[in-house]
Amino acid sequence: MSEARDSLEIEMVENPAADLLRVLFDYKELMPADIASLREGRSDAVLVGRLEQQLRRLNTWLDSESVGRAISALTRISSIDLIDANEQGHIRLTYGTTLPYTDEKGRRQDRTVRYFDFDDVGANIFEFARQVAIKGPRQEIVPDIVIYVNGIPLAVIECKSPALADPIGEAQRQFRRYEGRDEFAGLGAPRLFEMAQISIALARDVARYGTTATPPRHWADWRDPWPMTADGLTSRINRTPTPQDILLAGMLAPANLIDLLRNYVIFETLDGRRLKKIARYQQFVAVGRTIERIRNAPRPERRSGVIHHTQGSGKSLTMVYLAIKLRRLPETENPTLVIVTDRTELDSQISGQFQRSGFPNPVQAESGQHLRELLSGGAGTTVLTTVHKFHTAVPKRTSVISEAENIFVMVDEAHRTQYGALAARMRAGLPHAALIAFTGTPIDKKDRSTREVFGDYIHRYLIDQAVKDGATVPIFYEMRDARMRVDGRDLEADIRRSFPELKDDEIQKLKQGARLQEKFAGAQTRVSAICEDILQHYRTAIEPNGFKAQIVTVSRDVAVSYVETLRALGAPECAVIMSASNNDSAKLQRHHLSRRERDKLISRFKRKDDPLKMLVVCDMLLTGFDAPVEQVMYLDAPLREHTLLQAIARVNRTYENKSHGLIVDYWGDNRRISEALDMFSEEDGVLSAMRPASEKYQLLESRHRAAILLFDNIDRSDEDACIALLALEDVRAKFELDFQRFAEAMDMVLPDPRALEEPYLTDLKWLTRIRAAARRLYSDERFDAKLYGAKVGELIAGHLRSDGVEQLLHPLDILDPAFRESVEEIGSPEAKAARIEHAIRHEIHVHREENPSAYKSLWEDLEDLISRRRIDRVSAASQLARLEELADRTMTLRADQKTFELTGTSGAILPLILFGEGLSDKQKHEIVASIALDLEDMAQVVDWQQKEDVKRQMRRTIKEGLRQTGADFSSIEASTAKIMDVARARLAK
Known part of the structure; x- marks a missing residue:
């Protein structure tokens, strides 16, 4: 690690963490001399001197021999592996250790030794130490901060510089080395983690925690300092809390830490493996x-x-x-x-x-x-x-x-x-x-x-918070137009034409008694068509990444038709899970299962490597069924309201390399989706968590832009020069993260042909080539395509020598005169609206970094309109008119940036300034150019966006320039904030 990174890690992460522990919670910091005096040697994880002192205070009946036994119960655990040792340690810490005791009358009895006072938190001693060296069997580890309670290490903190591209990933790798597991087996100092309950990774603006042997995908944010309020924390530390502050305040407040240890840690066995959860x-x-x-x-x-x-x-x-x-x-x-x-x-x-x-x-x-x-x-x-x-x-x-x-x-x-x-x-x-x-x-x-x-x-x-926290994955929704889709109104008309002699109430009885919807839904021609579509989609979009599928049907009869049709079409192994009755038909009875057989199938389905890939259901496994390996639900049933929302949540569980869940709806009645969403307040976050499939393409656009941004101002045909841009480790690390996210977005969209649009495929191949060359030149680890999805690996391998890809859809620039002409050629308002929406999104994604504030406002207006349309609050005609207004705003926004031929930073900040009366165009030009030039000069400072003194000077310079415009105080303050947004977007190095 370079000196600069060491400095950032200490100044921006480690020091603030230590200050918060001292000032907010009165933890005492132990110096190296204190550590040396409280333990016998560098291989000791427990501060035996402090523990002995506290054992005598909390258990006044202990004699010297019993104190030694109580300490040995923690420091000499015999176990089969680290999880076993940690579980034994946790049991002793929470329940105590039983030791024999002889009272003053000579009577022997067993008594429980307490290591903590759980009733009086203040009776325990809370301390921390920085850079404590702990010697393992083959190596020495030096965690950044260790939290001790009564001399027992309960939490280990690893700090990382915010300048790193993936600071949390770096910290997690370090914890694996400390624990001596996976690629670091036999190394590290696992003895520390026999007692430690919480592992914490800090990088100021991002902070996550895990526990012993937690896989990276299960590390989590802690976003609430409860029982302290967010405002209370702000006033106590006298600044806006960072995610790091919130995590430390929420987890390491003395009462919370003791509570977490005692009541919120469990061990359970899943698939033959012992796991620890907090x-x-x-x-x-x-x-x-x-x-x-x-x-x-x-x-x-x-x-x-x-x-x-x-x-x-x-x-x-x-x-x-x-x-x-x-x-x-x-x-x-x-x-x-x-x-x-x-x-x-x-x-x-x-x-x-x-x-x-x-x-x-x-x-x-x-x-x-x-x-x-x-x-x-x-x-x-x-x-x-x-x-x-x-x-x-x-x-x-x-x-x-x-x-x-x-x-x-x-x-x-x-x-x-x-x-x-x-x-x-x-x-x-x-x-x-x-x-x-x-x-x-x-x-x-x-x-x-x-x-x-x-x-x-x-x-x-709420749903959106769970997605933001990574507790669940986002759910994408798409509707397919299945042949012979049941339309209630058409069905009604057909019945009336066929049976003109029936009255209204008789028609209703006929429909209910004959279950006509179910019969149409189960028509073999329709089932066969949908099964073929499911198989094509599953084999190309889901199966290559190892995920599984659930199919929901309208009835048990239809479920059996589905599974029999899938098997006839050569589908991967599938099974039907349904209830059974003695009165079932022979067709249904062929698929009856005992409780044991059903449980075995469900257990097999949950295992990623098991060949059982699909489960077909009608009313079972729609609630309370937890199979993280399931990514897609093919829905062919009229589920509504709570049942619908609970069913689709089957695909939102997190899993390795699972970026999203998917609902493919064949029933064809989107009104029930709108009704389900409209049941709840917008504050419930349902609308933002139930995403249309089109958002995958928006994500692809934005991630493509981030991955290619580094090479904007260079001749891409000069690949040596492009590779040279990756010489610095910082730059290479950020590029690696952007590349992975772009590749993941491609993986989400494929095999949809839109992934093959230009410039996505060409740029992905080019970036892969540049990345591989840079890795060879700078001796990075070898590329492992498995990290980015099997489909992406296959795509790159299959197209690396391709002469070109057919261009299926090209996004037109909203300022191109041909754009409006193409819109006018479209007949329906819905299609026109879709074309305008696509163009506005493209414009925002391409140019929003030039002017974040203005484009953010445009984006929010567009999202609001689309959301309102999605739940039928806005008609198609009204939506089209509103979209045309947004298109005009977009054109004006870009045109404003070209006024006076201002470009670059000057052109980006011009629309953000409210000029007073009496200024000529030349004077406006000079004010804007002066502000931009000053900002560009100050942005030459390395990592200026992390330095408060530089940002303070920038704001002062902006305000001095804006005072020349004649604007009032509030306008100057608002413009300053927006111009700083532009500086962060355009001038960050």
């Missing part, structure tokens, strides 16, 4: 607020509430964490916990989560009578049940099961059945219980019943 911030905050409500409620019924955490964000684990906290809460006095679902498969899923997490003795109710017996048996039981068992458990409203107040009922997906008659029975049977509702979709604005039963929201974690 809570995400939304889980920690939701549970914390729930405990607050329970503690502070004036009456028992006021303890209830709703936790809305979007699908895929870990609701089941949140339930486990809440259950752990309730078990340890003194006020709840050994509570009874009841976990309620409305699906048998959900009951099994949540039961499995509790059991895998090591939660003690959860019991599944086998019947209503069994449920009543379990809840009547006294405190301390954890019961899992479906809501329907309350039918027989509470046969009438006077059949009270228990009037105890320390009963806590957690209800999953509470918007569905629980607030009806069954909820009334649950309330009647447990009149003083606290009801905590969990839902993955927002409560319908029109629905008041859920809140009447469960109370107000306790915490909300």
